[in-house]
Amino acid sequence: MKHLNADVVVIGGGTAGMSAFRQARRHTDNVYLIEGHAFGTTCARVGCMPSKLLIAAAEARHHALHTAPFGVHLDTGSITVNGAEVMQRVRSERDRFVGFVLDDVAEWPSEKRILGQAVFLDEHTLQVGEHTRIRAERIVIATGSRAVTLPQWHELGDRLIINDDVFSWDTLPESVAVFGPGVIGLELGQALSRLGVRVKIFGRGGSLGGISDPSILQEAHAIFREELELHPDAATQVSLDPAGKVLVQWQDSQSSGSFTADYLLSAIGRTPNVDGLGLDALNIALDARGVPLADPLTMQTSLPHIFIAGDASNQLPLLHEAADQGKIAGDNAGRYPAIEQGLRRSPMAVVFSDPQIAAVGLKYSQLTERYRPEAYVIGEVSFSNQGRSRVMRVNKGRLRLYAEHNSGRFLGAEIIGPAAEHLAHLLAWAHQMNMTVPQMLNMPFYHPVIEEGLRTALRDAQAKR
Numbered sequence: 001m002k003h004l005n006a007d008v009v010v011i012g013g014g015t016a017g018m019s020a021f022r023q024a025r026r027h028t029d030n031v032y033l034i035e036g037h038a039f040g041t042t043c044a045r046v047g048c049m050p051s052k053l054l055i056a057a058a059e060a061r062h063h064a065l066h067t068a069p070f071g072v073h074l075d076t077g078s079i080t081v082n083g084a085e086v087m088q089r090v091r092s093e094r095d096r097f098v099g100f101v102l103d104d105v106a107e108w109p110s111e112k113r114i115l116g117q118a119v120f121l122d123e124h125t126l127q128v129g130e131h132t133r134i135r136a137e138r139i140v141i142a143t144g145s146r147a148v149t150l151p152q153w154h155e156l157g158d159r160l161i162i163n164d165d166v167f168s169w170d171t172l173p174e175s176v177a178v179f180g181p182g183v184i185g186l187e188l189g190q191a192l193s194r195l196g197v198r199v200k201i202f203g204r205g206g207s208l209g210g211i212s213d214p215s216i217l218q219e220a221h222a223i224f225r226e227e228l229e230l231h232p233d234a235a236t237q238v239s240l241d242p243a244g245k246v247l248v249q250w251q252d253s254q255s256s257g258s259f260t261a262d263y264l265l266s267a268i269g270r271t272p273n274v275d276g277l278g279l280d281a282l283n284i285a286l287d288a289r290g291v292p293l294a295d296p297l298t299m300q301t302s303l304p305h306i307f308i309a310g311d312a313s314n315q316l317p318l319l320h321e322a323a324d325q326g327k328i329a330g331d332n333a334g335r336y337p338a339i340e341q342g343l344r345r346s347p348m349a350v351v352f353s354d355p356q357i358a359a360v361g362l363k364y365s366q367l368t369e370r371y372r373p374e375a376y377v378i379g380e381v382s383f384s385n386q387g388r389s390r391v392m393r394v395n396k397g398r399l400r401l402y403a404e405h406n407s408g409r410f411l412g413a414e415i416i417g418p419a420a421e422h423l424a425h426l427l428a429w430a431h432q433m434n435m436t437v438p439q440m441l442n443m444p445f446y447h448p449v450i451e452e453g454l455r456t457a458l459r460d461a462q463a464k465r
Contacts, residue, residue, distance in 0.1 A: 002132045007033045008333045009126060009136035011118045011277070012040045013105070015319055016310025017142035019326030020333065021108070023250060025138070025463040026336030032136075034128055036117045036143070039105045048319060050094040050167040051187055055352055057086045058194035081196050083172030090167060119278040123303055138305045138333040140408070141292065142326060143273040145311035149266040153238060159246050161263050163188060172197055173262040177248045181208050181232050183351050185267030185450035186224070190353050193228055200259045202250060203232040209357040210349065213364035213414040215380070216357075219398045221415045223355065238264060272312045282306075284383040289314060307333050314341055346432040347412075354396045355383075356420035360427040361412030367402050375420050377405050377436070379461025383417045394418035399453060401427070403461050408436035419450045426454065437461050 009023040010017050013035030021033045024428050045249040064079050105113070116129030149161035154160065163184050176187040176196040185201060193199040206284070211217040224230055234252040238376045241247040246261045272291045279286065285293045285302035291314040307329035309321035328342030329401050351357035366374060380400040389395035397417025403410050413427050430440050437458055445455045 001130075004032065004132065004134040006030050006136045008032075008138045008140065008260070008330075009034060009118075009134055010140040010142055010274075010330065010333075011126070012144055012310070012312065013113075013308060014142065014144045014322070014328035014330070016144070016312070016322040017140070018101075019323045020140045020142055020309055020330030022306075023327050023330030024334035026331070031334070032112050032114055032134060033108070034114045034116065034118045036115075036127070039102055049088055049097045051163070051184075051191075052095050052352060053090040054086070054166070054195075055191045057081075057188060058064055058191035058355065061196070062194045066286070066393075081172070081384050084170060086195060087167075087169050087171055087402050094167060096300065112333075117276065119276070120281045121278070121429055123306070129184055138336050139307070140299075140329045140333050141274065141277065141306065141308040141454050142310045142311055142322075142327075142329070143277065143312045144347070145270040145272050146267060146387035148269045148271050149464070150268070153264060156238070156240060156246060156264055157307075159240065159244070160266065166265070168258055173372055174198060175240075175259075175261040176263050176265050176266045177202065177246055177259055177261040178267060179203070179236075180267035180269065181230065182267060182269070183210055183349075186351060186353050186357075188265065188267065190224070190228060197260070200229045200248070200261075201231065202234050202236055202248065204234070206231055206233040209351045209353065209416075210359065211357060211364075211414060212272075212359075213400055216364075216398055216400055216414045216416050220357065221257070223396050223416065224353075225229070237334060241384065269388040270311065270317060272314050275314055287314065292336050296344060297328070298332055298339050299325055299342075300332060300339060305333075305336060316347065320345070320348075346428045350421045350424055350430070352421070355394065355417050356415075358415045358420040358424035359413070361431040362400070362402060363412060364400070364414055365413060371404075371411075375405055376411065377461050377464040379403065379457040379464065381453045381457040381460065383450075383453055386456070388448040388450045388452065391448065392418070399423065399457050401454075401461060403437045403465070405465055408438055408462070408465055410435055410437060417424060418448075419451070423451065426451065437465070 007028040007030040009032045010021045011034050013033055024031045049111040067074055067171045084227045092442050114128055118126045118128050124135055176192055178185045180199045181201050189199050208220050211220055231250055231252050234250045237249045239247050246264045248259045274291055287288050287293055294301050294309050294313055299309050301308055309325035309329040311317040332339050346361055349359050378400055383389045383397045385393050399415045401413035410430050445452055
């Protein structure tokens with residue numbers, strides 16, 4: 001058994017953990033990084049990058065099948081999808097992105113990187129596998145998260161998959177039942193459908209893509225139902241049929257039926273990886289899910305020398321947030337006890353569906369919790385007749401932005417529509433700078449661009465003040 005003493009130990013080698021490790025090393029060389037599985041980050045291995053590769057392939061086929069309205073006619077009978085080639089590119093490019101991460105890791109001293117599962121023995125001591133015991137003055141928990149599955153689905157065996165498994169396929173299946181119409185389920189479900197896979201998407205409660213604004217949600221339901229078989233509020237029963245495939249029997253308020261699929265893709269959510277850390281050995285404050293509570297500006301838990309960052313923190317499970325949280329946690333662990341508040345940027349989230357979904361600042365649900373109805377105004381625009389959107393035949397969706405009634409300060413927005421990822425960035429910058437609607441209207445808008453739709457929504461908000 002190896003015994004080590006450290007100034008800082010970071011548990012987890014993903015985006016948050018790597019960021020924390022780099023930052024802590026600015027203060028001390030006596031920093032160790034513990035990784036339980038493999039370096040490479042969730043985003044690069046099984047998250048944002050491989051999913052966008054699959055979406056890009058899906059968009060290529062979708063565009064090829066929809067050129068006729070422009071007067072460009074293709075022989076659609078010759079447009080075929082080679083599933084093996086699609087997945088080969090996904091895996092190849094995925095491995096390239098992972099390689100960049102591993103190159104960074106390889107530059108760190110090998111003796112400071114420890115592979116194995118870490119478990120708390122007490123507030124300062126960690127046991128790593130059967131080989132290492134390490135005493136640390138400060139600790140950063142950055143253990144990430146994992147996909148959730150329901151216990152009753154486990155009888156499906158290898159027919160039950162999560163998003164990680166999709167990117168290991170050698171080719172595309174014939175059919176997939178997607179459970180969970182959130183970010184992951186909607187992105188992968190639409191991409192697979194556009195690649196020719198038979199897909200049905202099931203959910204409970206009617207939610208879709210994380211949208212909270214009822215007007216945007218209604219629009220989203222209408223848009224995606226034009227293309228996908230979507231049952232966002234259905235009672236379901238899942239079993240294996242006699243052929244060993246997944247049988248989904250479902251019923252919602254309008255219809256019922258059954259669907260036989262090669263796989264059930266569970267996209268019902270993710271849970272922080274903190275349950276195996278031995279937190280019961282610590283006198284640390286936890287939330288209802290058993291996750292250590294932390295100050296979002298310092299990432300410090302109720303035990304002053306322990307910090308938490310990234311998906312493990314159960315705050316905002318997004319890569320840019322994980323990187324920021326890791327930087328804050330690592331900096332404070334390194335400089336402890338001289339704690340400083342770190343920069344937390346304006347909230348921004350994007351769903352890479354088509355059309356895209358985005359949210360910036362306060363979402364509608366948060367707005368209505370914090371403000372009385374007379375204290376805010378809503379400006380909106382439909383993209384159905386927006387000039388550049390019609391030119392490109394992407395004229396679907398709606399943007400709604402929220403502002404304080406008296407001051408005009410921009411509070412947030414929810415969007416479904418073309419170029420939502422770019423509109424979200426403009427809005428996030430304005431939100432972080434505490435701009436008002438009049439100030440935003442004073443910014444330049446080129447013609448003809450989709451961003452002119454944003455100006456229309458701003459003018460609508462201004463007229464209501």
